[in-house]
Amino acid sequence: MPKGSPQLTAARKEEIINACEKLYQTMSFKDITIREIGNVTSFTRTSIYNYFHTKEEIFLALYEREYDRWNDELQSILKNNKQLTTEALAGAIAASLQNRVQLLKLLSMNNYDMEANSRLELLVSFKKAYGASMQNIRQLLEKFCPDMTENDIQNFIYVFFPFMFGIYPYAAVTDKQKEAMSKAEIDYLYQSVYDITYHCIIKLLNN
Numbered sequence: 001m002p003k004g005s006p007q008l009t010a011a012r013k014e015e016i017i018n019a020c021e022k023l024y025q026t027m028s029f030k031d032i033t034i035r036e037i038g039n040v041t042s043f044t045r046t047s048i049y050n051y052f053h054t055k056e057e058i059f060l061a062l063y064e065r066e067y068d069r070w071n072d073e074l075q076s077i078l079k080n081n082k083q084l085t086t087e088a089l090a091g092a093i094a095a096s097l098q099n100r101v102q103l104l105k106l107l108s109m110n111n112y113d114m115e116a117n118s119r120l121e122l123l124v125s126f127k128k129a130y131g132a133s134m135q136n137i138r139q140l141l142e143k144f145c146p147d148m149t150e151n152d153i154q155n156f157i158y159v160f161f162p163f164m165f166g167i168y169p170y171a172a173v174t175d176k177q178k179e180a181m182s183k184a185e186i187d188y189l190y191q192s193v194y195d196i197t198y199h200c201i202i203k204l205l206n207n
Contacts, residue, residue, distance in 0.1 A: 013051050015041050017065060020058045021102070029059065029109055056117035059106070060126050063114070066103035067129035070096060074136035084144040090201035093140070097167070098194040104168035134161065145205060156204050167196050 019040040023032050034055050038045030052058045073096040077084075084092065097104065115123055134157055141153050148156070171193045181188050 009051070012043070012047075013061065015043075016048055016051060016058055017061050020062050024062070024102070024105075034058075053119065054117045056114045057119065057122055059109075060114055060118045060122055063103075063106045064126040064129045066100060066106060067126075067133050070100045070103055071129065071132050071136055073099065074133065074140065078136065078139055078143065081144070086145070086202065086205045089140065089144045090198050090205065093137075093201055094194045094197035097164070097197050098192065101168070101172070101193060104164065104193060105172070107165045108168040159204060160200065163200055167193055170196055 016037060019037045020032065022040060023036055027036070032055065034048055034052075035045050037055075037058065038048055041048070048058075052061070074093075077089075077092045077096065081088075081092075115126075118126075137157060137160070138153055141148055141156060171191065173190055178190075
């Protein structure tokens with residue numbers, strides 16, 4: 001770890017994560033390298049290794065930040081509403097994910113490689129953010145769906161969180177994919193992140 005104040009270290013890490021995020025808007029994971037990330041930071045590429053050892057660690061940090069942002073939105077739903085109907089709760093959670101398309105995009109990647117190529121302490125930090133999101137969903141269900149049993153809540157979480165891995169590929173369909181579906185004569189209804197999430201939550205809660 002480089003010498004310097006905790007504030008400088010945090011600022012440097014944030015700049016690296018921001019650079020990665022910027023590139024990820026127009027480039028794929030496989031095409032982004034530490035060299036590419038270094039080209040859009042204010043310091044040298046080799047300095048990045050003082051903070052992150054691999055490209056996967058940088059993406060994991062971006063991933064963690066996206067969970068933190070989603071957790072803030074889930075906490076806002078929890079704190080700013082005294083009660084919500086099933087439909088209103090489903091809509092609120094769906095809207096929170098509609099705002100976190102980058103989180104869904106990261107979820108659709110190969111998480112095994114990302115986690116395998118990251119140091120344990122960074123993986124633990126990421127898992128805490130991930131675990132907090134599960135806890136926030138649990139608190140929303142406990143508050144707004146008081147008739148749900150512990151088993152109901154566990155079943156919801158174990159279905160909904162794996163389901164989230166597939167939202168982005170179904171909602172963010174390229175023109176090439178649409179053309180392929182058309183030529184394959186597959187009649188497919190394209191839906192938004194909100195629509196896909198809302199209908200899943202409604203079905204889970206009604207069951």
